[in-house]
Amino acid sequence: MSERIRIVGGGLTGILAAFEAHRLGWRDITIQERFEALGGVARPRVVHGQEMRDGCIYFGGAGDPIVETLSAHGATFEAFDNRFGSVSLGADERRVFTWDFGGPAVDCAATRISRPAGDSLADRIAAYPPAIAARLDAFCRWHLDTDLDLVQGEAAIPLAINRVFPAAADLTALAALKATDPWADELYAIPRGLSGRTANLSATLPVGGFSALFDTCHRALVQLGVKVELNALVSPRALLAAPQADETVVWAANPTPLFKPLGLARPDLLKKSFATYVFAVEFDGPCPVYVQNFTAQGAAFRVYLYESGGQTLAVAECVREADLAKLPGEMRTLMSGFGGLKVGALLHTDVKPRWIYHTLDAISGLKALRRELAGRFGTAFIPGAWEPYAKAAKLSEVNAALLAAREDAPALAPTAALAG
Known part of the structure; x- marks a missing residue:
């Protein structure tokens, strides 16, 4: 079995992989992150002590395997009543507000x-x-x-x-x-x-926010002896061309750079960017809370209210760049079935792609990529659970691959030359 493990990508998947690798017995562990801090896309920008989140993100309640893993390494979480709703159109085209249902x-x-x-x-x-x-x-x-x-x-x-x-x-x-x-x-x-269901009644958020969570993870990894390399740009070609015989690699980063060095056609991806706007707000309903918009009207597909830095903030996730003269009114309308919303100052805006909607070609391409990696490197190269959307599914897939790699033979040399 390999003595060293290298994890490329310091987002949540990479962090959890490092903790699991240590639990399974690896002690020579390196995690490489291309940005200046751990957290990946889930790490929000902090402005004047407040987190400018790009969307609705939280963890499950009691028994959530991710919460249990992170808690075991010093992270602290606070539970809250899991509140959400949706807005749809009725047969008469009027808005219908549905509480306790996010679809x-x-x-x-x-x-x-x-x-x-x-x-x-x-x-x-x-x-x-x-x-x-x-x-x-x-x-x-x-x-x-x-x-x-x-x-x-x-x-x-x-x-x-x-x-x-x-x-x-x-x-x-x-x-x-x-x-x-x-x-x-x-x-x-x-x-x-x-329905009378009692599942999913509570959820959790990290105490102090997500930036504090990832900083806690960083310290815990270092205490375990994990080498954390920030601002580290890893060349897929160099990594694949010269694998180390005693090293297992977990690629927890974006998989698209792996296709060309392996001689595979890069699949067609869904090229879609979304805009997010964070406002200071006052709300007389519950918080945190989110509301999904299924009317296919306006710009915002979700409004998420959360607390950060002692203030209530609202992020509007939009299918396109919004008209800022109209967006506050749209947010008030979406929240009106659940509480009164007063929209204050715009604090942050961002526009960027999200790679969470897979095309059929992307799924086919990722399967081909997995086959090629398995054929060349066996269990010594672990893909980072790219297809699943749910965090728990990603954790389960990567953990199973780590266990297989830990029990398997030493890493194999490439069976064929990499594409030029």
Whole structure:
């Protein structure tokens, strides 16, 4: 088995991989991060002691494996009532506010579904009754502005449309359908307040914010003897061309630079940028809280309220750059079903791509990349759980690969020359 392990990428995946590698017995561990601090895309910018978050991010409640791992290394978390809601359009085109449900509510009584004809997001949407499918199609085209036949069906999860509430359906019949048909259970949901569910009632956030969390992780890694290299730019070509026989590599960074050195065509990615705006606000409802917009109107697809630096802040995540004269009013309208919002000063804005919506070509390309890496390096090169959206799924996948690498033979030399 390898004696050394190198983790490329110091985001949450890389940090958790380092902790797990140490638990499994590695002691020569290096984590390389291209930015000046650990945290990756989850590390917010701090302005005057306040975190300018790019979106809604938090951890699960009691038993969350990520919280348990980070807590074991000195991080502290505070629990809060997990509050959320959504805004959809009713049959009369008026806004419908749904509390305790973060997905779309469609004024539809029909619940009959079919199996998707393929793996695309368009195929998944077509499995619903026509009234529901039409609403989902309009929302996705507004949100993504792309051909839904090219998008992988699992993109429904980050789009928050993986489950739909057919608001006009008989709840008893819907509950029975979900209990007897796994596919119906996958596609439909009943809001927590109407179903009596007690799961997901609480969640956690790191005490002091995410910057403090990642700084705590940095200190804990150093105390374990992990070498943390910041501002470290790793050449994929050099790394793949000359692997060390006694080194295991975890690539927890963006995988796209790996394709060309391995002679693989880089897949077509969903090139979509989103704009975020952080405001100081006053709110007479609960906090933290988030509301999803499924009306396919306006610019904001989600508004998330949180506290930082002793003040309530709101981040509006937008499908495009917003008209700042209209955005505060749009935010007030989205939150109006849940509390009164007074929008104050704009504190921060950012526009950047998000690589959380996979195309079918990207999924196919990532599978080919995994096969090529496994063929050349066996378990000595661990991909960083690029496909899953959920944090827990990423952790589980990487941990399983680390265990396999720890139990396997020494790293293998490349079986073929790298592409020029």
